[in-house]
Amino acid sequence: MKWKEKKSVKRDELARLFQKLSRDIAGGVIEYSGRSVALPEDMEVEVEYKEKHGKNKFEIELKWKKKARGTMSPSATLSEAPHPVVKVASIEELSPWKVIRFEYPSGGDEAVLISLPNGxxxxxxxxxxxxxxxxxxxxxxxxxxxSAHKAFFNPEDGEKIEGPGRERLTRIRLEVRGGEVFAVGIA
Ligand code: FES
Structure with a gap:
């Protein structure tokens, strides 16, 4: 399934869609690429929805003009799939340094749960x-x-300890509900 839509919307209207993507724009500001972008009341959006290999993906492009000087303000493209909630383990099966492999956010996306000794x-x-x-x-x-370039990462925060590059591992957000551990998003 795939659809694309272009329309002019009010910020409040768009805020509801953004809430589904775990983003809040009701205050008129959005965090994008590490900076805060102020949004106007009215803007033109292009929303694209794609479903491919079982993955859902929204792309939302926002465009607006700065009235003051008539110049284009930055446009932001957000590409984000709503994060699924996936059961990873039961609390009872966890013990210090227990490591459980799972897949997140989709099948084939390999991930790992580590139970640290401090619980x-x-x-x-x-x-x-x-x-x-x-x-x-x-x-x-x-x-x-x-093993590709002999890099080690700290299990407590995912930071690189040794090896090339400086980025840390992508962290997956967890929640414990009723004695079970769920993956609920990408941190
Ligand atoms: S790909 Fe992992 S250290 Fe280079």
């Missing part, structure tokens, strides 16, 4: 931020390891 839980995508190879759990060092 806290962490989850990360296993895609290496350096060149996209797969990271694995290295039981002897108790770190995540990418």
């Amino acid at each position: 806290e839980l962490r989850a990360y995508s296993l895609v290496c931020p350096h060149k996209g190879k797969y990271v694995t759990w290295n039981a002897s060092s108790r770190k995540l390891y990418c």
